[in-house]
Amino acid sequence: MITAHLDSTAAFSDHFEPHADIAPGRDDDASGVAAVLAVASVMKKLATTKPPKRSIRFVLFNAEEHGLIGSKAYARGQAAKKAPIVGVYQMDMIGYNVNPPRSFEVHVGYLPSH
Numbered sequence: 001m002i003t004a005h006l007d008s009t010a011a012f013s014d015h016f017e018p019h020a021d022i023a024p025g026r027d028d029d030a031s032g033v034a035a036v037l038a039v040a041s042v043m044k045k046l047a048t049t050k051p052p053k054r055s056i057r058f059v060l061f062n063a064e065e066h067g068l069i070g071s072k073a074y075a076r077g078q079a080a081k082k083a084p085i086v087g088v089y090q091m092d093m094i095g096y097n098v099n100p101p102r103s104f105e106v107h108v109g110y111l112p113s114h
């Protein structure tokens with residue numbers, strides 16, 4: 001599974017003023033959603049030449065900021081079905097680097113082998 005969460009809020013941040021402050025949604029977690037979509041696009045292209053050995057799910061959870069409600073519900077459902085999930089790659093706030101220099105690199109794409 002490759003996952004991120006859709007919702008965003010800064011309501012739990014110190015000194016948050018909802019009428020004056022912006023929610024940090026572009027990082028938390030639009031960055032993760034964008035990455036999930038980018039990986040899905042690349043994996044779709046890769047699958048045309050070499051199908052993956054396992055199913056890959058691209059999952060976007062809601063209500064993360066209210067206590068992981070969406071992801072916990074999903075996990076409970078999958079556990080109840082005994083779904084054979086072997087790995088989860090969760091991306092949350094991947095577009096922010098707190099340490100200087102404040103930059104980061106995103107590497108996407110692939111070159112098909114010949």
Ligand SMILES: [Zn+2]
Pocket residue numbers: 005028029064092093
């Ligand atoms: Zn988050």
